[in-house]
Amino acid sequence: MRKIFRTALFIVLVFSCALLRAQTIKPLKIGDKVPDVYFAKMLNYSKPDGQLSDFKGKAIIIDLWFKECVPCVSSMKHLDSLQNEFANDLQVLPVTWQPKTDIEKFWKTNFDVSGLQLSLAVEDTIVRKLFPASSFPHQIWIDRSGTVAAITDGKNASRENIKKLIGGKAIGLVEKKDEMDASVRYALNPDITIRYEQNKNKVLFYSYFSTFRDELTGMSSSQVDTINKKVRIIANNLTLVNLYDFAYTNNSGETHHYPTRIIRRDHNPVESGLGVKFDSTRLFCYDLIYKGTSTRGFCKYMIADLDRSFKVKSHEELRNIPCYVISANGKGVTFRKPIVEDGSKQVKNVSMKKDVVLIANKQWPWWLERNLNQYEKELILFEMGKEKQINFEVKWNLDNLKQMNKELGKYDLKIQKTKRKRKVIILEDA
Structure with a gap:
């Protein structure tokens, strides 16, 4: 009898999903009821598939993301901590349209998410249609009654706002509206x-x-x-x-x-x-x-x-600019050996927070240079010649180059403060 019931339930779920796909899916807005979306493939979950009704009685935050999205990935640790803190009242559910095999490997090898226990929905075809977006992360906040309470980016997932969502109070967040054209x-x-x-x-x-x-x-x-x-x-x-x-x-x-x-x-x-x-x-x-x-x-x-x-007059000049240069230290090439052999190209602590470990795995020096210089106030240059790959791990602190060189030396690298000729733009009154 139990086997017959399970078979019947499976047929109902498949039929419901097929019916939802067959219909023209209209995007939902704040105040709308969310249908019982079925997820055919789940990771880190008690079963291989799932649906929103699995979390009935809880508030839900659906986090639309993809693995190449840096802010999406960097926020996962915070979302995981919120899930652990409010486990009885909240379900954080990252949802991506990317293949299950790709996300499984990514979740095991990426520095920022490895070890996190968040349940994930993968290969999604429904949520992106219900809540279309062009920028990510894209979060849908659903209250305990199954109603959309907020649509926002990833910057508002604070403990205070979570408590409001759980308590059924007005959150008061500005709605995230992406231009879809x-x-x-x-x-x-x-x-x-x-x-x-x-x-x-x-x-x-x-x-x-x-x-x-x-x-x-x-x-x-x-x-x-x-x-x-x-x-x-x-x-x-x-x-x-x-x-x-x-x-x-x-x-x-x-x-x-x-x-x-x-x-x-x-x-x-x-x-x-x-x-x-x-x-x-x-x-x-x-x-x-x-x-x-x-x-x-x-x-x-x-x-x-x-x-x-x-109302200015501009021109360009060549000047000696103070900078920090990372380069090979001698003839050793330990920096060619990946930190995580089966991992992809990735960086941990790309914003170079002081006294936080910076890890580069299978990275192009030029890519690393361009991205790090978006965050550091000091100019950082990589002078690696024709080297196509660099790997290292160092606690980032430009006030302690001695310690940094001790750690970089393990990878046959060094960092030094110097000057390099760079073009600068001068703005003067017209």
């Missing part, structure tokens, strides 16, 4: 458009400059239309430093280190935008179209537009 999000058309498609072959020159636009993604890119012989440069929702750096490097791929990239001698009140905290008043949008077949030379137009808009 890619043509708008990535500015596939010019920012100001009047019958552009019918008239783009007539455009000889066009440039546009504005303050922050919420519907656009912060990004820069260059495009060449070889048929109509048009070049387009896009730089949306970037800071003053980002804009000038993009213009002067001509998209060269050189390592960016914004604290040492620009010197302000001007009196324009617009801040450079080096703060970590998001501030839309420091962000600007720029769009450029001109006749040509190459992106070479776009900088002369962009620099002139920026100087005119910010």
Whole structure:
């Protein structure tokens, strides 16, 4: 009798899932009831599959993520701690559309998630349709009655907000609303458009400059239309430093280190935008179209537009900049040996918090250099010659190079404070 019941239940679940897929799935909003979503594949769970009703009576936080998303992965330890603290009243459920085999390996080998016991739903096809998003992590907060209480990013999962969710109180979080139209999000058309498609072959020159636009993604890119012989440069929702750096490097791929990239001698009140905290008043949008077949030379137009808009005069100089250089120490090559042999390319403590262990596994030196310099106030350079891979483990503290060199020496590496010639951008009053 029990076997017949299980078979019948399985048929009902499969039928319900198939019916849900067959219907046009409409996105849910705050205040809507969430259907009993079935997850065909689960990890770290008491059974291979599951459904939301398994957690009936608890508040639920669905965390949409993917393994290449750095903020998604770095927040898992915090979510795991919340799950442990509020285990009786809360279920944190990370959900990804990525293959089960990929996530299983990732969960075993990644520095940030290895050992965490969070239950996961993988190969999802439903949740992303119910709660569409273009930026991640994307969190759906569901109260004990099964109603959507909040839709947010990963920055609001505090103990105070969790207690409100569990207690059925108003959370008061601003709803995360992603722009799902890619043509708008990535500015596939010019920012100001009047019958552009019918008239783009007539455009000889066009440039546009504005303050922050919420519907656009912060990004820069260059495009060449070889048929109509048009070049387009896009730089949306970037800071003053980002804009000038993009213009002067001509998209060269050189390592960016914004604290040492620009010197302000001007009196324009617009801040450079080096703060970590998001501030839309420091962000600007720029769009450029001109006749040509190459992106070479776009900088002369962009620099002139920026100087005119910010009322400054800019130029570039070569200067000796203080920096820290990591390089090979002698002829040893221990740094070629991975920390985790079966792990993927990864970094722990990419933000280089002081006195926290920084681990690089199977990393390209150039990639590591570019990413670390997004966080460190001091310029960090890797001078590894033609080496394509670097692996090391060191407690990061630039105030204690002796200890760092002792640890790096195990990998035939060293770090030294020195100076290197770098191009800097000077801004002066026009």
